[in-house]
Amino acid sequence: MSDVKNWQINREMQYPYEESRPQKQWSIVFDLNKCIACQTCSLACKTTWTSGKGQEYMFWNNVETKPWGSYPMAWDLNILEKLGRQDWAKNGETYEGKTIFEAAEPEEVAAHFFPTDEDWMYPNIGEDDCTGNLEGGAHLNMPHKHWFFYLPRTCAHCTYPACLASCPRKAIYKRPEDGIVLIDQSRCKGYGECVRACPYKKSMYNPHTRVSEKCIGCYPAVEEGKQPMCVQNCIGKIRIMGFISPPWKARMDNPVDFLVHKKKLALPYYPQLGLEPNIYYIPPIHADLEYLTQMFGPRVQESIDNYKTLKDDPVAQGLLVLMGSTDRIIHSFKVANGKATGYDEKGQEIVTVPVTEPLIVREAFDSELGAARHNTP
Amino acid sequence: MKSKKTKKARNTILTLLAMPLMATGLSIGSAVYGQAGQGLSAEKTSHNLFHLKPSDGAWKKAPMQSVDLMAQPMALPRPKLTLTEKMAVQVLHNGKSIAFRLSWKDPEKSAAGRLGLFSDAVALEFPVKLTDGQPPSPFMGEPDKPVHIFHWRAQYQKDKEMGRHPTMVDLYPNMSVDAYPMEFKDEAAPQGSESQRRMFAPGQAAGNPQSYVKTGVDEIFAEGFGSSSLAPEIEAESEAEWKNGEWSVVITRPLKTSLGSELKVGGKNFVCFAVWQGGKREVGSRKSVTLMWVELNLKA
Numbered sequence: 007m008s009d010v011k012n013w014q015i016n017r018e019m020q021y022p023y024e025e026s027r028p029q030k031q032w033s034i035v036f037d038l039n040k041c042i043a044c045q046t047c048s049l050a051c052k053t054t055w056t057s058g059k060g061q062e063y064m065f066w067n068n069v070e071t072k073p074w075g076s077y078p079m080a081w082d083l084n085i086l087e088k089l090g091r092q093d094w095a096k097n098g099e100t101y102e103g104k105t106i107f108e109a110a111e112p113e114e115v116a117a118h119f120f121p122t123d124e125d126w127m128y129p130n131i132g133e134d135d136c137t138g139n140l141e142g143g144a145h146l147n148m149p150h151k152h153w154f155f156y157l158p159r160t161c162a163h164c165t166y167p168a169c170l171a172s173c174p175r176k177a178i179y180k181r182p183e184d185g186i187v188l189i190d191q192s193r194c195k196g197y198g199e200c201v202r203a204c205p206y207k208k209s210m211y212n213p214h215t216r217v218s219e220k221c222i223g224c225y226p227a228v229e230e231g232k233q234p235m236c237v238q239n240c241i242g243k244i245r246i247m248g249f250i251s252p253p254w255k256a257r258m259d260n261p262v263d264f265l266v267h268k269k270k271l272a273l274p275y276y277p278q279l280g281l282e283p284n285i286y287y288i289p290p291i292h293a294d295l296e297y298l299t300q301m302f303g304p305r306v307q308e309s310i311d312n313y314k315t316l317k318d319d320p321v322a323q324g325l326l327v328l329m330g331s332t333d334r335i336i337h338s339f340k341v342a343n344g345k346a347t348g349y350d351e352k353g354q355e356i357v358t359v360p361v362t363e364p365l366i367v368r369e370a371f372d373s374e375l376g377a378a379r380h381n382t383p
Numbered sequence: 384m385k386s387k388k389t390k391k392a393r394n395t396i397l398t399l400l401a402m403p404l405m406a407t408g409l410s411i412g413s414a415v416y417g418q419a420g421q422g423l424s425a426e427k428t429s430h431n432l433f434h435l436k437p438s439d440g441a442w443k444k445a446p447m448q449s450v451d452l453m454a455q456p457m458a459l460p461r462p463k464l465t466l467t468e469k470m471a472v473q474v475l476h477n478g479k480s481i482a483f484r485l486s487w488k489d490p491e492k493s494a495a496g497r498l499g500l501f502s503d504a505v506a507l508e509f510p511v512k513l514t515d516g517q518p519p520s521p522f523m524g525e526p527d528k529p530v531h532i533f534h535w536r537a538q539y540q541k542d543k544e545m546g547r548h549p550t551m552v553d554l555y556p557n558m559s560v561d562a563y564p565m566e567f568k569d570e571a572a573p574q575g576s577e578s579q580r581r582m583f584a585p586g587q588a589a590g591n592p593q594s595y596v597k598t599g600v601d602e603i604f605a606e607g608f609g610s611s612s613l614a615p616e617i618e619a620e621s622e623a624e625w626k627n628g629e630w631s632v633v634i635t636r637p638l639k640t641s642l643g644s645e646l647k648v649g650g651k652n653f654v655c656f657a658v659w660q661g662g663k664r665e666v667g668s669r670k671s672v673t674l675m676w677v678e679l680n681l682k683a
Binding site for chain 2: 120
C-alpha cells in the first residue's frame with residue numbers, strides 16, 4: 007500500500023500502487039440540468055463498441071434516473087451500504103471517512119459488492135420515476151418537493167482505478183498519455199475481480215469471449231483529437247470532453263479546468279469512494295440537497311449558487327455554448343466580443359460560436375402585406 | 384497410509400508453518416519450499432494413461448492418498464475461509480506418462496458461463512527445474528524460476544465435450560437478439576467472413592486463448608503471481624465426472640514435456656495442488672492450495 011494524494015477528498019489515502027499521474031487526464035463534464043435521458047449517448051456507444059456477442063447487456067455509457075434508477079441494480083446503494091456511515095469534516099473540506107481501499111477487509115483489495123446477471127438485466131429500471139406523488143395544491147418551489155434527475159455515466163477513467171488495483175494479472179493499465187484505463191483483451195482471464203472492485207460497476211464481463219471489457223474512452227477518436235462518441239452525439243449538448251489538470255496545475259483557459267476548478271460548477275461523483283473519478287457533474291439545481299451532497303460531496307450548494315449566477319458571467323456562458331458545438335477536443339477557449347472560440351492543442355481555432363444567438367422579433371401583423379402572422383401554416 | 388495421530392500432528396505443523404508464510408510474504412527463503420510436508424507415490428502400470436476415465440478399473444490398483452489444502456494466504460484477493468480442506472489423490476505412471484485422479488467434495492457443480500458465475504477447477508503445479516536441488520516458491524514460481532501448471536476447469540471440460548465454444552443461447556436459452564454485426568438472420572443479406580465477425584468479439588480479435596474453444600486442461604507457465612501465460616502447446620489431457628457432490632478429475636501428462644517440467648522415475652519430484660469452488664465464486668487467487676511442495680515418488 008502507498009500513500010497517494012487524492013485532491014477530491016483533500017487528503018492522502020491508501021492505494022495499492024504509487025501515485026502516477028498521466029501527462030494528460032481524459033475527462034468529461036456533464037450538465038445534469040440539461041440531460042433529458044434521450045439515451046442517444048447510450049446508443050452511440052452501443053452501436054460503436056458493444057453490438058457483438060456477449061455484449062448484449064452492456065452499456066459502457068448508460069443514463070439512469072436518480073434516485074430510483076440504477077444499472078446494474080442498486081450499484082450505488084450497495085457500495086454505500088458496504089461503507090456504512092462515513093463523514094466529511096465539518097468545514098466540508100476534507101473527507102474523514104474511509105475510502106473503499108481503506109475499508110477493504112484484510113483479504114480484499116477494495117470493499118465491494120458483486121452483481122449477479124439479474125442485476126444487469128434492467129438497465130432502465132426506475133426510469134422517469136419521481137421521488138413521490140404530488141399532493142393537491144402542490145406548486146413548484148426550489149428545490150422541488152418531489153424530484154428526479156438523469157445521471158449519464160461512462161467509465162470515469164479514475165486516477166486511482168479500483169479495477170486496475172484489483173486485477174491479479176495486472177491486465178489493466180492506465181495510459182500515461184491520456185489517462186484512459188484499458189483492459190488488455192489479450193491478457194485478461196475473466197476472473198471478474200475488476201467487475202467486483204469497480205464501485206461504479208463499469209467493468210463488465212463478456213460471457214462470449216470469457217474476458218472482461220469496459221469503456222475505452224473512445225481512445226481511437228481521442229488520439230485523433232476528437233471527443234468520444236457519447237459526447238459527439240449528445241443532442242442536448244450537455245457534455246464536453248477534455249483533459250483535466252489536478253488543481254495545482256489548473257489552467258483557466260482549459261474548459262474542464264475552468265468548470266471544475268475555477269467556477270467550481272462541476273463536481274466528481276461519489277468522491278468519498280477514493281478513486282478520484284474523472285467524470286464531473288454540474289448538479290441539478292432542483293433536486294434534494296442531502297441526496298446531492300451524498301452523491302457529489304459537500305460543495306453542492308456552492309455549485310448550485312454558482313450555476314444560478316451564470317447569467318452574469320459571459321465567459322462561463324460562452325463555454326457552455328461551446329459544449330456540443332464541435333466534435334473535436336477543445337484544449338483552450340476564449341470569450342470576447344460576444345463570441346466564444348475553442349482551440350485545439352496547437353492553438354489552432356476549431357470553432358467560434360455566438361454567446362447569445364441574435365434575437366429577431368417578428369411583429370404579429372405584417373404591415374407590408376397587410377396580413378396577420380400565424381405560427382401555424 | 385498414516386495414522387490419525389500423525390495426520391493431526393502434520394496438520395498442526397502445516398498451520399504453524401503457514402503463519403510465518405502469511406506474515407513475511409514471498410521473501411521467505413527458498414529452503415522452506417523444499418521441505419515437503421506431505422508425500423505421494425505413483426504406482427507403475429502398463430495401461431495407456433491418456434483417456435483414462437475417473438471410473439476406469441485401472442484406478443483400483445492405485446492407493447487412495449490425500450493432500451491437505453488451505454485458503455491461499457499470500458496474494459490479494461484471497462479467500463476468507465478454506466473451502467476445500469482435503470483432496471483425494473491417486474497417481475499412476477507407465478514410464479512415459481503419468482495420470483492424477485483428483486477428487487474433492489463440491490456440493491454445487493459449477494461450469495461458469497453466465498455473468499458472476501465461476502467454474503469449479505483444479506490445478507497441478509510442477510517446478511520446471513530445481514535450483515541446487517530446491518524447487519522455486521510454490522506460490523506461482525519466482526522470476527527466472529518458472530513453474531509448469533496444468534489447470535483444469537469444468538468450463539474447459541464442457542468445451543471439450545461440446546467440441547465448441549458455448550453460444551449465448553447455450554448460456555441464456557431464452558435470449559433474443561435481432562442481429563449481430565456481419566451475421567444476419569436474413570440469409571440473402573451480406574454476411575461477413577469469420578475474421579470480420581471476430582472483430583466484434585474483442586477477446587477473440589486480440590487472440591486471447593480464453594476466448595477460444597478449450598480442450599479441458601490448460602498448460603501454463605508462471606514466474607510469480609500475475610505472470611502466468613499459456614504454454615504454446617498443450618500435451619496434457621483430462622477426463623472428469625461430477626457425482627454425488629464430488630468431482631473426480633483425471634489429468635494425464637507426459638513424464639517429459641517438450642517445453643516444461645519433467646518427472647523422473649526414482650528421482651525427486653515435487654507437485655502442488657489447488658482447488659477452486661466456482662459455485663462459491665472462487666476464481667484466480669481465490670483458491671485452496673497446498674502450502675508447500677508435496678514430494679512425489681514414481682515407483683519403478
